Amino acid sequence: MAPRVPGGPRGCRWRSWGRAPAPPAVSPPGASTLLGVFDALSEKLQATLSDVRGHGTLTEDDIKKAMREIRLALLEADVNFKVVKEFTTTVRERCMGADVMGQLNPGQQVVKIVNEELAALMGGASAGISFSPRPPTVILMAGLQGSGKTTATAKLARHLKEEHNSSVAVAACDVYRPAAVDQLVKVGGQVGATVYEQGTDANPVDIARWALDRAKQDGKDVLIVDTAGRLHVDATLMDELVQIRAAVKPHTILLVVDAMTGQDAVNVAEQFAEAVNFDGVVMSKLDGDARGGAALSVKAVTGKPILFASTGEKLDQFERFHPDRMSQRILGMGDVMSLIEKAEAQFDEDQAKDLERKLRRNEFTLEDFLGQLKQIRKMGPLTSLLGMIPGFAGQQLKGLKVDERELDRIEAIILSMTPEERRRPELIKGSRRLRIAKGSGTNVQAVNNLVKQFGQMRKVMKQLGKGKMPDMAQLMKQR
Template structure:
């Protein structure tokens, strides 16, 4: 996913300075130089980098760091805090209207992900906040855009308001709000048209919708793959519409991502959500501190746990967490959790969120894809109860028997056994971090 390169680059620097018992100005200078290069390489706007580095330097050579017992760690803490500030500090939530419905306008260039995000956001509001949203098809220039929204509505089983391509977007928006009031919908999410470039006519139309419906939110949807251009686009949309927030899409892609991060600094408008894939549940609330952790390669344990909590049966989740803590998690439990794990989405996506998984080459090689899950299931099913609970008893002849029974190979059985051990190790790290104890990662401030 995005920022992987940045995280990889920063690892060496972080390690070097974290371990230091004494940090000199020269150390700080070297570290900030590395951080500066890494950020520039990740396509963060150069002015943004300059300001950031200046603040990091000031604080890193300050008393707060130099007088502490763990100056190396304090320096990294400063970097993390400044990165968090750069991305907006606190999480910024959707502004809710006192009197429903809350009207949200989605704006942005063509292909940025407005229509998809309209569906994702509706799904998010319903799932996380138990709200009733109405989707509004106000992109009247392309019939396909209306069909697309209607398809999303069907998939999500949510109502879509449309008047075809003949009606005027302003009328559509007004009528949709009226309808939402009658139907007691809590949210109205308006999917507007986009153009390939910032365009006066379109801006005029969006301004008119804005002044007519007075939305609580105007969310600018930005494709994080578009590089520095994203910053310019954000500036013009903000100038003309005074946007209330930003949704960064396609952060799952192989983008350097830095440009997108500059948007908050340049426009002063908060990033509210991040799109992490094409699927309708792949929208995450944007947490600047968690993103900073991800960027610094510390993983994003909290999003992972949140995701687990949203998908996994709560009782079971507690049980699982207790087992993780006591390290008594077995193949037996693994099998039981399999369906719930499947519900959480692609394994490699989950892996990306785990601390250190970006830099642990072993983890990258795991490549557990969803198809492989059925092999895994078969292998575990071929184990005896004892083997599931105490895998250390699985010797060569048992491996052969298990492979035969599951229609796999001994190599596959070996791989699973190894992966399971890795997984248990990671679980241990995660639960230690959550308790705030010094875990394997050694970042006590997380």
Template sequence: MAFEGLTERLQKAMEKLRRKPKVTEADLRETMREIRLALLEADVNFAVVKDFVKKVREQAAGAEVLKGLNPAQQIVKIVNDQLTELMGEEAVPLNKAAHIPTVIMMVGLQGAGKTTTAGKLALRLKNENHARPLFIAADVYRPAAITQLQQVAAQIDVPVFEKGTDEDPVEIVRQGMEVAKQNHNDYVIIDTAGRLQIDEQLMDELANIKELVHPDEILLVIDAMTGQNAVNTAQGFDDKLDITGVVLTKLDGDTRGGAAMSIRAVTGKPIKFVGEGEKMEDLDVFHPDRMASRILGMGDMMTLIEKAQKNFDEEQARETMDKMRENTFDYNDFLAQMDQVTKMGPLENILKMMPGMANNPALKNVNLDPKQFAHIRAIVLSMTPEERENPDLMNPSRRRRLAAGSGRPIVEVNRMIKQFNQMRKMMKQVTNGNMSGMQNLFGGQMPGGKMGQMAMNRMARKMKKDKAKRIKKLRKLRKKH
């Protein structure tokens, strides 16, 4: 996962600082050295690292910080603020034309994920803006490029304008724009050709398309796993085309994350979206402040909440909470909840958005293999309707039948049932305001230490208040009738 190594290094540096009763100039120099090495290992541009460390040192070296209360916390805040500033301070929305269609030109090298990203962006526009986008297939060189775009478009039900591989790409775009105007498409997404490297022929073609359509957005799609080359690529495309923004793909891969922290500083152009998965839904707005928080291991609760709101049905969630409280939560509910959680993305990524969980030892001992979900589903679907509605029926003979029906070992069936019962008991405690169940889940360690404990306590107080309000409302209704 992106930034994992950087997060671990920075957390260790900050932890050393926190353990000291008093922070000296020597401590600050050592911390700055650790931060510089961590950023360089993450493949952040050398000039960017040098400027970043200089700014942090200047702000942290003041007598007010070192001699004040909690100097370590103040230094963490300075580092967080500087990381946010380095990556752009705030999210930058897509440009929109005064009159339809808004034209978005996707550019980048081969293999960066332009076509897939175009599909993800179109789906996002459909879902959030109720848009009617049109794809223009302007890559006539790469084998099967048009077929790939058509396959992506079919998944999200978006039309594609294409004229095969024998026509000039600029002419294809010209004809495609006429079709978009006739059909009143409010967005046009042009999937342009890429190369293995920047060359004059590619840039001339892209410049001609730009001159023809005057796009509202020129989005450069960059593979985050290419490290420093990503920054060089961004600079090359920006010099020739004056790009308006960047989309970083494969940020969920084994990448050091340096590109995300260097591109804005080097080119001055914002990162607008990041791709963190293979599904069409896996395209997120880039929030510099949230990314800085994730890099420092402080989690990203806002993104987690947004993902939950997007994937969870509010009414269903309320009913589930009531079932947990009344201890009537069954395997049907469990299956429904599991489906909703998996829509949010890999469980490992979700847990790491919680404060302090990025490198939490408790998380390293948790089995996060995605295949486990498929195995659990097979076991639950092997149950009869009666067994799913009444978890207490699970006697030894039924368990043996489930093992045979799901093709899983009896040990795994027993483990799943035990974990389900523990979870049901824990969630009953949590919904009634007792957080000890959550603490037991993490082996006696609350997520994020003191910060996580405080967050969980706030959640518990809110649940108690909500419960009191429901009881009060119910009493009023009873009196009324």
């Protein structure tokens, strides 16, 4: 039983954790499946625009044909019909204007227009949480039951702690759904947030007001209020939200919608927009939505942007939603900024300088290689990283098979070596190779291949360190 809060109402309890002693298994930061949501749409749009690019000049019929294909692709992606009509009308009018017709490269201009309008459709420039100059910043989470609101609350708490170094508290105001309070206590503890709860017998409005007082006393930077949901929008739900909003005066109201419900999610958002003036959307379960229609429609229908996207079940699978970057990725233009951010989050500047020195002196070892491999894998699946590189369109990645288990085997082989063997791979011969193969659960051939390829890589690095270009033909022959 958690201790009672001194001076609080009878039965009031609060639970606080620092970093959990045994954090849950989480996927690598940035292991986003966000682009996978738009795979089908991306493929069709890229095919249509590739055809447009192939024309030296564009006629009115060419543009009408392209708009028809784009309209069908968006409708098949479950985008709201009115949104599709407005989008294609705007794109067609711009394409028929002077900025396309008569240009030397009209195809590129069409792609540019589609990219800009697609980004605008999803909200334009990315937005985030506005922090109050007088903490705590209060964030109210709203949404229907089953939308993933409680999990999204914990994910947001983790995001604010990791990205903004904020001290975060969470108020458990969902007293109706069975085990909702216990769930929030559990996931809140896993992300290192303080959870204020009074069980299920107290009034949600009173809990919210009390939690705000506690957050002020404890000097918290942020208080996230997890409210109750219903199976559908009703007067009781809205009335309770209005009362909680009046009690805590939130700086930001976020609506959590389930992307898997498609256009129903958009309808729910529209109803909440009419009753509760929320500021932004958290799109949950976006990884389970095969088409992405809700993500493409919600801003146009409600006027409220998507601020965050939940891309998986694990607590770190949560990220800011960047409409401009997502538009570029849908159209096969890459996402260099996100790739840079992921790299910066994983690579230490001092370690990078040390690595550069080793490469120049040809002192790069298997120990260094293992460290770099682990850091790259923390950035996410390799196919996801490749998708952020301009030129790697969906069709090119579609046939690319990256066996992540092969990377596991490489790690196992290196970890089965002694420190001396990692520094001096030339020692690995005969019985050593057999021992390493047995220790890693692989075979001698796999060990031989790794040692050989690493040796080839060191030769290339040595040549580059001397300012020489390696013989690429010879390298390809060896491969």
